[in-house]
Amino acid sequence: MTARQQDTGTQDPDKGRQGKALMRRIARGRAFARFNLVVERLAPGLVWPACALALYLSCSWLGLFHAVPFALRIVLLLLLVGGFFAGFWPLRRFKIPTRAEAERRLERENGLAHQAVSVAGDRPARETPEALALWHAHQRRMAEKLGSLDPGHARADFSAVDPYGLRAVPALLLFVAFLYSGATGSGRLADAFLPPAEESETALALRFDAWISPPPYTRQAPVYLQADGVDQVENIPEGSVLTVRLSGEGADAPISFQPDNADAPQAPNEAEESAMMRGARFTLSSSGLLEAAGRQWMIGVVPDELPVIAFKGRPRAAANGALELEYTLTDDYGVTAARAEIAPSGGVDADATPLYPPPEFPLNMPSRSSADHSAFTSRNLTEHPLSGKPVTITLVAEDAAGHVARSAPLDMVLPARNFYNLLAGSVAEQRQIFALDTRAMPEALQYSAAITLRPEETIPDLTQFLLIKSAQTRMLLAHDEESYLDTAEYLWEIATGIEDGALSDAERRLREAQDALSEALRDGASDAEIARLMEELRQAMQEYLSEMAERMQPSEMQPGDQQALRQRDLDNLLNQLENLARSGDRAAAQQLLSELQRMMNNIQPPSSMAQQGGQQNSEMREQIDKLGELIQEQQRLMNETFELDQQLRDREQWGDPPPRQDGEQSQGGERQRSPQEMTAEELREALRQLQEQQQALSEQLGEMQEKLSELGMPPAEGFGRAGEAMDGAAESLGEGEGQGALEGQGNALEALRQGAQQMMNSMMAQGQGQQGQQGPNGQTGWGSQAGRDPLGRNQGTDGLDFGDDVQVPDEFTVERAREILDAIRERLNEDAPLPSEPPYLERLLEPDAGN
Template identity: 45%
Template sequence: MTDRPNASITPRLKQRLLFSRAATRVAMIAERFWPLVLPLVLIAGLFVSLSWFGVFALLPEGLRVALAAVFALGALAALWPLRFLRLPKAAEIDRRIEAVNRLEHNPLLTLDDRPSGARTPFGEALWREHQKRMAARLGRLDAAVPDARVPERDPWGLRAGVALLLFTSFAFSYGPLGGRLSDPFQPAAAREVIAPRIDAWVTPPPYTGKAPMFLTADANRGVSTFTVPQDSTLSLRVTGGSGEETLSYAPSGRDAQAIEPAKAASGEAGAAPAAGNVRQFAGALTEDGELLLHSGRQEIGRWGFSVTPDKPPVIRFAAEPKRAVNGTLELQYEIEDDYGAASARAGFEQAQAPAPNARPLYDEPEMTLNLPRRGSKANAAKTSKDLTEHVWAGSSIRLTLSATDDADQTAHSEAMTMVMPERSFTNPLARAVIEQRRLLGLDANARQRVLDLIDAVTLRPEDTFDSPTSYLALMSVRSRLRLAGSDDQLRDVVSYMWQVALGIEDGSLSDAEQRLRQAQQALQEALRNGASDEEISKLMQELRQAMNDFLREFAQRNQNRDNAQMPQDGQQMRQSDLDRMLDQIENLARSGNREQAEDLLSQLQDMMNNLQMAQPNQGQQGQQGEFSQQMNKLGEIMRRQQEMMNETFRMDQMQRGDDGQSGDGDRQDQGQQGQNDRNGQPGQGGMTPEELAEALKQLQEGQGQLQRDLQQLGKNLEGMGMQPNEGFGQADRSMGQAGESLGEGEGDRAVGHQGRALEALRQGARDMMQQLQAMMGEDGQQGQGGRQQNADRDPLGRPRATQGPDFGDSVKVPDEIDVQRARRILDEIRKRLGDALSPQVERRYLERLLEAK
């Protein structure tokens, strides 16, 4: 009898059985697996909890390894019971379902079972009926629920304690003292990684005069792009961190380029005690781009840069090169550069090429040009140099100016063709020596020709030479030239011939003039190179001595000239005017205004050049002379007001306890000064408070007398038909206010009133001159009895001091107020440099300010 399919198992019942058996199978596996794996879970939970609590990070290295090993052995031991795991069989699954659903007589077994023994139709029918009844009892089956009976194995509930510990440690791990799961497996050095501190800054090139820019400052955190000069130095320092930080720079449109760390130091000054890793990076910014800082794969910093290129300089002639009255070459030019040029020079080239076989003894002349003041809006400059001694003097040359900035970019001007200035010699013998000297200097092969010319000149000495000295000097030149065996010796002969020509022409004046020019050049170089105050004082003393010698010998030479007269109303400058000008140059140099001192020295050189063209003069006559006397009185009042303002300023500084010194000891000096004042002992400047008060009282009396002299001068001018303008009234009021401030001991306010009085006097003097010109009818009559163009100038090219006041429009000397402000700024910079707590970057910037030209 063949087996028939069980008709009582419907498709729906079959699906229910399949689901119940699968779910029950999973439940039985879970309840058999969970008790075996529970020890491993508890050990793992305890291990994770201790890691999150940071226990492993606090343990010494040996104890950390030992504890980690204990947990590893415990985990291995907990895996041993898993060998007893058995998967449930089909019959066990059915029995579990029948037990869960409380089914009697094993209905699930009946569905799959069959009768034993011989099969008969009746028996088969009876069995199918029985299966049908059992299947009817399976209307709803529930799957088994896992029951691992863990409480029987863990009666103390240790699993709950581990779970609570795990939850608490997870929350604790997010705190500042929390640990990480990797702590048990990392050495102590690797675990001591803190959040990195990033310091980044950009230092512009020193010649730009710009301050460093801190990228990580709070004020710059919102800046996306920084504008910096080209060739700025980028510096970045990472303190702490993982030690794996990398820095790269990505130029616009190109791939990023890595910047290697400058060094990897440990424990540098300024680093936090817990941060041993310090990585420093440095590079130059030459083009636009972005700076990227990464720690591993994580980006921790990004900065954008817009690099401003350094433009090349531009130099051009502001006027045609010209020859000064004393033969020096004067160049006026303009130099434009975004940060100021670093150097400039004039290049010389002969307009006509020398002969092919010529052997010149000298190269082209060298002439360094003065530069415009850095930071000034004016880009014009002027340079004068005496090149009359060069053998090219008197030759046709092509002159080209060139300027170079600090970025080594050079620009050239257009070429100018001119005749190189030469000194004028009136003595025929001196001119002959100069011509022979030029011939020898341009071509050493002309040596024999020069000897022949000297022999021709000395053939009849009684007809050619006025003195034996000139004859002996020229014969000495002949002997030296004949015995010269090298080019160096020939150059010595050329130099000696120049001295001989000067001696024939001017006698001893040439030596004095040469010493004066050397002293001026030495002082100019010292001001330009930032020499010390002691060296400036020494060079100023040498300049005064050289100028006195030159003026004395120049005056002696003019006394011997016949019929030498100046224009009718010309006058000579007094020695006191030159002394005041030299004192002003020295004061400006000491106060830090060396650029203005250099400008004033250049103007002094121009005046000395004009002096050689001056001649003695005659006095003034008539009404114009009378008016000139009154203007001389006004000039004397202005001079006394200037001196009084200087004295008031000095007294005010002494009253404040500032003797001009600065540095770290200022506070101590001031404290000592106050103590001395309280004890009645001498304070700053060696004067007691009583002496200072007496000095201020004398200044007040002098100011009052000066005010009365000004009022009397106004009355005298009114008697001459002149109308003193508002400038004299303003000067009178300012003088009165200055006297009141001196009486109250307020020197600072008195200096301000005195400065305004001085400026008002200058304005009044200008108006008086305009009234005089209107009365005398000088406008448009310069050619008919009027004064000549330079008649109101003294031999040095300035307004004549004996003819009236200095209107302040020729020699631009800074007022005392400007000098006072510059000195205070200089003292403040020095005080900041003396502060030991100032950052190093700020100290370097202040040092560059002091060294700036």
């Protein structure tokens, strides 16, 4: 074997295969590198031809060639064609990259030195054994550096041919033209090559489109006007919108609408005009003549009538004092809102400042089954100060067009709550006095002071006495609207608490639940919201009936009462109400709810007079007496502290009084000196001596709290604050600070009154109220109502009796209505074949679609 053979290694097959693989890898990388070089040299020269082509496409898609005259089109086309071919001029210097250039590019991309790529295929100048051995060793070292060759990416340099980046303008224009053409189909690529004869044939014929859109509340379909059809259109609702559009050749023709009751044409609400289209939109308020495209149409407009609302019989009061109104309500397209305006009448002082605005009384809409369009609304206004006063009631109705109608006013005395307990009625009267005119607060205070003048005779219940005394304090401290309102609400709670106890709270919750459900039905609430409000109404009704039943004596039950009020009747009524609401018949549900309110308003609660003879727990009574004595003692101590502090301030400003020369001693020794005779130091000492009394009151309060806790009463926050205030006042008295002590004593007194109120509320919640007895005229809590049971039904009726005005759908009707609604919703979720179908289906699902 020669040295040449050993150096070349031809005997090693593996090395031969590795060498061939390396050469293939180098050849592949060289080819990609040469391609990148071709792209980098060719792309800058193709910029301007591509820009000319993009401008041609943009002009075609935007319809420019179609719109401009033929001569201008030819000039524009020649410029684009010339620019396209002129853009190839820089390519005259284009050269195909050589093998060596591709290898140098490949070496630069991979960071190879010493021409590592070309070494693999080169040969030494002298092929001696020593030179070949050295050359092969050099090749092996270079091959180890090659690895995987990355040809890189083409990076064309456009700065030489387009230093300002103008090529972005045709690119952006091409993008906009493509989107515009795809949406409107405005232009074609062949428009630039159309001859002049064909261009004249592309003129569009005149197109006439006109339609009348009635207002949505009329639920009428649009009316289309035909260019070659009838020339008269009748029965168009007032407020409809007339839309006219002309397009094509002759679209510049005038469009006008001349009302019959006007001397000049009506100005359009909206107008649009372009080279090939003219449009106008008019709101029709009266009949008139439409002129467009050389034709005329007579359009007859039907005026929107005013709604009509009137009383149907005189308003009446329910058993619980709720105001019941029955009325008739009609309109050509339906009333959107109705209410009763209640205003005071008689000798009303013009300078009076009432605390509450006039009561709100929204009215229910008539049901579709009502033959005379009558409706009924019941609402409890006994809490408003105007109850029991002369008022004027006017019914107001408003339709969707904004027309407002009013009924003839009716004068009556607004129904008020009957207070069988004289003390409760007196408290309610005090509230009414200053609520109707805040300037009359002194008069209300005189009334309140009168009933507490001899409390042992007029107020046998100490809790009620404490509440009334705390109300007097609030009345004295009231100074703004918020404090006046707070005082009025507090007095009403006292009055209803004395009269009915916890039953009044249950009745309020029931009324609030009924009002919330009624408002949700009017506003078209969702099924989930209706279900939630129905559950709240069930709970409130159950609590009210349970509270009423607990307060009744067995002797008060008349024969048949236990069977007259059956739970299944109420359950059936509530289930029927919920089914009507969920099936979409909100008007029938509203009417049924009104009947339910009427029945519940006519339930006679057990009279408050029947609750005065019960016995209270002796230990609880003892603690209540102690609380009253504690409040009185705290008030006395506060008065004494105030007198000493005032005298001390006088001494600090004017000095000590001169000593008395006569009568200094009494027959029995030294007499007790009054604060007016004491010096400043003596007054401070007198204040310090009051510390023990204040501390003793604080200890008594703590003992009373422990006793109440043992009796099962929950802790009252007011008593806790009172104890802290008492301790602070005692500390100030020990330092001789009268002002600080007065502030603490005042806070303690107010906290004691609040604690007394909290204790009363707790007693009410725990059923501490007394048992009842018969009311006036021997009427019991469940007393009959002119031959009717507590729900207002005729005696002996099996189930619920709604009278002649309420048509309750049967189960089949409700189920059928629900199936129809489900079918409409399913159709709405599908792809509609016509664009007008989804809005029509959505209108069918509206709560008032059937009215």
